[in-house]
Amino acid sequence: MTKFIDLTLNGISTGAIYAAVALALCLIWRATRIVNFAQGAMLMITTYIASAVINSTGSYVIGLVVALAAGLVLGAVIERVVIRPVENAPPLNAVIVALGLYTFLIAFAGMIWGATPRAFPAAFSIRGYEIGGTRVLFAPNDTFIVLVVVAVALGLAVLFRATPLGLQMRAAAFKPEVAQLLGVRVGRMFTLGWALAALTGAIAGILVAPSIFLAPNNFDPILISGFVAAVLGGLDSPPGAVLGGLILGLALSYVSGYEGSALAPLAALVILVLVLMVRPGGLFSATAERRV
Amino acid sequence: MIAVRQSTLLRSLAIVVAAALILLLLSGELSAYRQLQLAEGTYFFAVLAGLTMLIGLSGQVSLGHGAFLCVGAYTVSLLIADEGWALAPAIAAAVVVSCLIGLPVGAAASRLRGPYLAGATLAFAVGLPALGDKFPSLFDGENGLTINPPAVPSWLGANFSLEHWQAWIGCVGGLIVLFVLLNLYRSGLGRSFRAVRDDEIAAALCGLRVGRMQTLAFVISAGCAGLGGGIYAAVLNLATPSAFSLTLSLSLLTGAVVGGLGSLTGAVWGAALLVLLPNWSNDIAHSLSLSGNVSDNLPQAIYGVVLIVVMLAWPSGLQGGVRALVGSARARWGGNGGNEAKRIESPEGGGEK
Amino acid sequence: MLLTRSAPAMLEVEHVRTEYGAVKALDGVSLNVERGSVTAVLGANGAGKTTLLRTISGLVRPTAGNVVLDGEDITRRPVEEIVRRGLAHVPEGRGVIGELTVEENLRLGGLFRRRESASPDEIYELFPRLIERRSQPASRLSGGERQMLSIGRALVARPRVLLLDEPSLGLAPRLVAQIMAMVRNLADTLGLAILLVEQNARSALSVANRGVVLNLGRVVADQAPEELAADERLRHAYLGF
Numbered sequence: 001m002t003k004f005i006d007l008t009l010n011g012i013s014t015g016a017i018y019a020a021v022a023l024a025l026c027l028i029w030r031a032t033r034i035v036n037f038a039q040g041a042m043l044m045i046t047t048y049i050a051s052a053v054i055n056s057t058g059s060y061v062i063g064l065v066v067a068l069a070a071g072l073v074l075g076a077v078i079e080r081v082v083i084r085p086v087e088n089a090p091p092l093n094a095v096i097v098a099l100g101l102y103t104f105l106i107a108f109a110g111m112i113w114g115a116t117p118r119a120f121p122a123a124f125s126i127r128g129y130e131i132g133g134t135r136v137l138f139a140p141n142d143t144f145i146v147l148v149v150v151a152v153a154l155g156l157a158v159l160f161r162a163t164p165l166g167l168q169m170r171a172a173a174f175k176p177e178v179a180q181l182l183g184v185r186v187g188r189m190f191t192l193g194w195a196l197a198a199l200t201g202a203i204a205g206i207l208v209a210p211s212i213f214l215a216p217n218n219f220d221p222i223l224i225s226g227f228v229a230a231v232l233g234g235l236d237s238p239p240g241a242v243l244g245g246l247i248l249g250l251a252l253s254y255v256s257g258y259e260g261s262a263l264a265p266l267a268a269l270v271i272l273v274l275v276l277m278v279r280p281g282g283l284f285s286a287t288a289e290r291r292v
Numbered sequence: 293m294i295a296v297r298q299s300t301l302l303r304s305l306a307i308v309v310a311a312a313l314i315l316l317l318l319s320g321e322l323s324a325y326r327q328l329q330l331a332e333g334t335y336f337f338a339v340l341a342g343l344t345m346l347i348g349l350s351g352q353v354s355l356g357h358g359a360f361l362c363v364g365a366y367t368v369s370l371l372i373a374d375e376g377w378a379l380a381p382a383i384a385a386a387v388v389v390s391c392l393i394g395l396p397v398g399a400a401a402s403r404l405r406g407p408y409l410a411g412a413t414l415a416f417a418v419g420l421p422a423l424g425d426k427f428p429s430l431f432d433g434e435n436g437l438t439i440n441p442p443a444v445p446s447w448l449g450a451n452f453s454l455e456h457w458q459a460w461i462g463c464v465g466g467l468i469v470l471f472v473l474l475n476l477y478r479s480g481l482g483r484s485f486r487a488v489r490d491d492e493i494a495a496a497l498c499g500l501r502v503g504r505m506q507t508l509a510f511v512i513s514a515g516c517a518g519l520g521g522g523i524y525a526a527v528l529n530l531a532t533p534s535a536f537s538l539t540l541s542l543s544l545l546t547g548a549v550v551g552g553l554g555s556l557t558g559a560v561w562g563a564a565l566l567v568l569l570p571n572w573s574n575d576i577a578h579s580l581s582l583s584g585n586v587s588d589n590l591p592q593a594i595y596g597v598v599l600i601v602v603m604l605a606w607p608s609g610l611q612g613g614v615r616a617l618v619g620s621a622r623a624r625w626g627g628n629g630g631n632e633a634k635r636i637e638s639p640e641g642g643g644e645k
Numbered sequence: 646m647l648l649t650r651s652a653p654a655m656l657e658v659e660h661v662r663t664e665y666g667a668v669k670a671l672d673g674v675s676l677n678v679e680r681g682s683v684t685a686v687l688g689a690n691g692a693g694k695t696t697l698l699r700t701i702s703g704l705v706r707p708t709a710g711n712v713v714l715d716g717e718d719i720t721r722r723p724v725e726e727i728v729r730r731g732l733a734h735v736p737e738g739r740g741v742i743g744e745l746t747v748e749e750n751l752r753l754g755g756l757f758r759r760r761e762s763a764s765p766d767e768i769y770e771l772f773p774r775l776i777e778r779r780s781q782p783a784s785r786l787s788g789g790e791r792q793m794l795s796i797g798r799a800l801v802a803r804p805r806v807l808l809l810d811e812p813s814l815g816l817a818p819r820l821v822a823q824i825m826a827m828v829r830n831l832a833d834t835l836g837l838a839i840l841l842v843e844q845n846a847r848s849a850l851s852v853a854n855r856g857v858v859l860n861l862g863r864v865v866a867d868q869a870p871e872e873l874a875a876d877e878r879l880r881h882a883y884l885g886f
Contacts, residue, residue, distance in 0.1 A: 029407070034407075035407035035410065035411065037410070037411075037414070082600060082604070085604045086603065086604065089607065091406050091407070092347070092353055092553075093603050093607055095353065095407065095410050096545065096549055096599055096603050097599070097600050097603045097604070099355070099542055099545060099599060100546070100595070100596045100597070100598070100599025100600040100603065101596065101600060102542075102596070103539075103542055103546075103592055103593075103595050103596035103599065104592075104593055104595075104596025104597055104600070105596070106589075106592065106596075107589035107590070107591075107592035107593035107595075107596060108589070108593060110585060110588065110589035110592075111585050111586045111589045111590075111593065112585075113585075114585045115585075115588075220418070220538065221418075224414065224415055224418055227411045227414070227415075228411075228415065231408060231411060235407065265415075265418055265419050266419045268415060268419070269415040269416060269418070269419035272411070272412060272415050273400060273412060273415075276400075276403070276404055276408055276412060277400060277403060280403050280404055280405065280408060281408070282408075
């Protein structure tokens with residue numbers, strides 16, 4: 001029984017990370033109709049930057065802030081320079097550009113920081129809480145993770161639903177030309193979408209780094225899981241992304257706990273395929289499967 | 293629908309025979325090192341041709357074709373090492389196995405669109421090699437499988453090198469793929485693929501079974517990749533899980549895109565790129581005395597930049613660029629107002645070598 | 646076509662040429678729209694009517710010619726700038742953003758001219774049908790309601806010039822009459838300069854001060870509606886009645 005509770009709590013914590021990555025993917029999809037396969041690589045870079053700052057200043061908070069700022073800048077620059085030209089092209093072009101970006105960023109990180117994994121500090125203690133004499137697999141740091149992700153999700157929800165800026169971003173995402181005719185600076189909204197997504201990704205990276213260690217390719221499974229979570233929820237639905245992250249986190253936790261962790265990527269693949277077979281547009285998708 | 297006109301068959305045959313002669317002569321002139329590179333190029337060509345057909349002709353995407361290469365390589369290795377099969381039947385079996393695996397994958401893929409298809413094949417690329425670790429007894433885990441190099445037949449004489457023979461094996465495999473795809477491109481089936489690519493609903497309304505067409509395209513491209521995997525095993529004599537990583541699948545995509553999606557000639561360009569680029573970048577790294585970290589990652593960095601730049605500047609790849617040049621030259625000479633040059637032609641996979 | 650005028654026209658289009666590749670969608674089109682008047686732009690499909698509106702609002706760049714808004718040259722300015730100067734364009738198909746609510750659509754219209762813009766409530770007064778739907782996604786509206794929404798949204802910014810692209814499309818005749826009456830009303834009471842593109846020539850001419858007929862990107866007639874209606878040859882050739 002304790003094992004089940006442990007796995008559940010662990011699943012909630014990892015699920016929060018997947019939810020954050022899924023949110024980032026969802027943001028970019030809603031803003032520019034592109035799946036950002038480079039999201040994992042982008043958040044890897046910002047995490048490395050945080051690591052460098054933390055090492056040189058000794059302060060976690062400064063590292064965190066710098067990483068967030070780096071995320072904003074990185075996202076904005078990438079959208080403006082690399083993505084803008086393919087926003088109106090066939091979707092395959094954007095997929096390829098994103099993959100090219102992914103390939104380049106991984107190589108770039110390898111060039112600067114090498115392939116040896118590094119440790120990354122956690123913000124809070126990682127020793128599990130003691131409940132009734134037993135130690136559970138859920139620590140103060142995990143509470144921090146869950147709270148941060150919930151705060152980010154709520155913050156984004158408020159931004160989009162209750163502010164004029166959010167309204168503009170949504171309009172630009174749904175009907176760019178109409179939004180233009182209403183005075184919305186559509187290009188800026190796209191850039192902002194990518195910047196916010198990169199910010200969200202940066203947060204996810206810093207939260208997950210302590211447990212997976214920092215190396216160029218270590219964030220790939222996070223991207224896959226984030227993508228599966230986003231698809232589970234339907235790429236168009238931010239609440240779906242959060243829910244999808246939670247479901248996936250729990251599922252993978254149980255699989256790892258009872259069958260071994262090597263099976264986890266395979267489990268993610270199976271879940272993805274099963275969901276897509278039933279709902280080719282994700283669980284919360286508005287349209288059902290296209291039938292002719 | 294699968295029937296192919298006799299004229300098409302003859303044309304493809306002529307092209308293949310011409311290519312075979314060129315390769316025959318060429319392979320005799322090369323050094324052993326270059327012969328090995330030629331062999332490498334042929335297995336890349338086999339999988340790239342299938343991939344470019346899948347993307348360009350049938351309009352689907354696969355980020356996981358490295359997995360089919362893996363299947364082909366492992367099949368051949370298992371059959372030769374454990375079961376003592378000869379090379380040719382082993383490679384034939386590899387094609388069959390790849391097609392069989394391609395069937396459910398293709399059927400699943402036919403229900404997905406756009407990013408969902410890309411993501412699912414991506415997950416496939418990451419997930420399949422993990423199987424190698426899961427069944428260590430059969431696949432020997434991280435060590436992979438090794439086979440003995442194919443024996444050079446005695447009738448070629450004692451001086452015929454192994455590398456030369458391997459190059460020939462590869463060329464034969466590549467020519468088979470070329471022949472099949474040349475015919476496919478000009479057949480009714482090929483037209484059906486294009487119809488489905490361009491407008492699924494219209495195609496369905498014309499009576500085409502969209503799902504079946506897409507699955508079939510996937511199966512064919514998986515078969516080509518399986519053949520490539522067989523050549524891989526014959527040439528490199530080793531199959532390990534780590535060789536078929538996500539990185540490989542993305543390199544394959546790069547090769548297909550740079551060559552020009554849908555273009556068989558483009559697949560040749562792409563194969564050349566994949567064979568030559570790692571060496572070039574190593575040379576550059578050495579001549580610039582770059583550090584270990586930088587030189588290790590240089591090929592990947594270049595792939596990434598190439599992918600981005602080609603997509604932004606020449607979406608139709610090298611072959612598209614060549615076609616545009618030829619088109620504009622023709623237009624200028626023909627005095628047609630130069631408007632032809634501005635039209636972007638959809639890649640037709642023109643099979644001229 | 647030279648008009649003697651005491652005040653310059655609110656919108657002046659001068660010898661505009663717009664090309665899509667080798668195709669000349671507009672080939673030297675000129676027209677004016679006065680304050681408080683309705684100019685109908687008529688012609689068959691492909692005549693260039695929609696391209697004309699898109700050129701004026703900046704969605705498409707002309708290769709030659711000028712567009713002048715209240716004395717200011719707005720040719721080749723970005724769309725967002727043109728719109729902020731008081732030009733509203735209701736596109737073909739209405740451009741209602743289905744995923745947003747009615748209220749959100751209206752608020753979107755007024756984000757940029759905060760000080761001058763109307764509140765959604767004023768629009769509801771004009772279009773009472775929309776009040777009950779204010780919190781519903783706009784995708785649930787009928788064709789007529791969407792037309793009201795898109796016009797209402799355009800009006801929130803209190804524009805000086807209003808471009809309407811085929812507002813009657815897909816609407817029942819009774820609704821068409823209502824919309825046309827409203828268009829006339831907007832010109833008269835709010836002093837808007839309205840450029841009305843229509844295929845339904847008869848109903849458009851019934852509320853217009855001026856009728857411009859386009860064919861293959863060129864102006865073939867620019868006259869008062871009565872004169873257009875009286876010219877049988879013109880009517881048959883270009884207007885379908």
